[in-house]
Amino acid sequence: MINSEYFFRGFKSIKGLDSPAFALGASFVAIGALLKNLGFSIQESIFSTFLTYALPGSLVMAESLLVGASLVNIFLAVWLVNARLYPMTVSLMPLLMDKSQPRWKYYISCHFIAVSAWLIMKSKHQSINRKYRIDFWIGIGTATWSVAIVSTVIGYLASDYLNKDMMIGLAIVNPVYFMCMLVGAMKTIEVSLSVILGTILGPLFYFLSPEWSILYGGFTAGTIAYFIGELRDN
């Protein structure tokens, strides 16, 4: 069903010097502590990371609960902040598709699409036999997802011992990790331009619309980068 050799090769991606475990762990420790302070039980906190596994979405949920937003508002706010997962999925799954593999693997394992696992798979897919890429991906996903769940528990239990300065320290780890990974991925002109323009336009669009800034900024930056890449090729 799942090729265990490739699964474990993927799983082992969280070891080593390019491991996302520390960055991922730090941010979910912070989420665990935050959920505890919001009045979540430990089961609810685990459940939240287990089912959602997307950091900005969990943060938005926490903020919305704090101000007493309705369920419809929570749905819209989370959908908006996590809509980036759509282009991420579309730019990853075609690399993993193989006719001999059953469809359910794709529909279940898409739950693992989050920045850390996605960036690893994008940088390693070429070295993996196409037929087993999906199994390798399930391995990475299971590993990063487990780190997130365990870290949520640690954060929940440790929340009383985490002072504000430590929480601030934890909060910077994730953006630093993603920034390094994105800079590391800048190997083609299209990707480099996408990253640079996205970094500039995202915050600029914030002045127009804070909620939509990521999507507007990302869409504009990515589209410009694509056309410049096309022009260069022709």
Added chain:
Amino acid sequence: MTINIILAIFVTSLATYLSRFLGVISSEKIKENSKIFRWFNCLAYSTLASLIARIVIFPAGVLSEIDYLIRFIVIGISLLIYYFTKRNLVYPTVFSAIILSILSTYY
């Protein structure tokens, strides 16, 4: 409150899975060497970059209490460490947490 929390978790996970699910449906018809795939590849990287830039420049939560300049300095030094350690990701991330905790204690 407890029922609300459970419902909120379900709603959050549903809203999150929706984008992933629709992404797989679209992927069924997209070839990896097609133009549309290249366009989505650009969109994915640019949207991520926008998200991260926004987290650093307009943060929510505790990070907003840190001065802009300090945030930029920490990110800048971390990127330098990343290059000088031959693209090691553990050093810059661990370093960033420690230096920011120290800076936020003294400033």
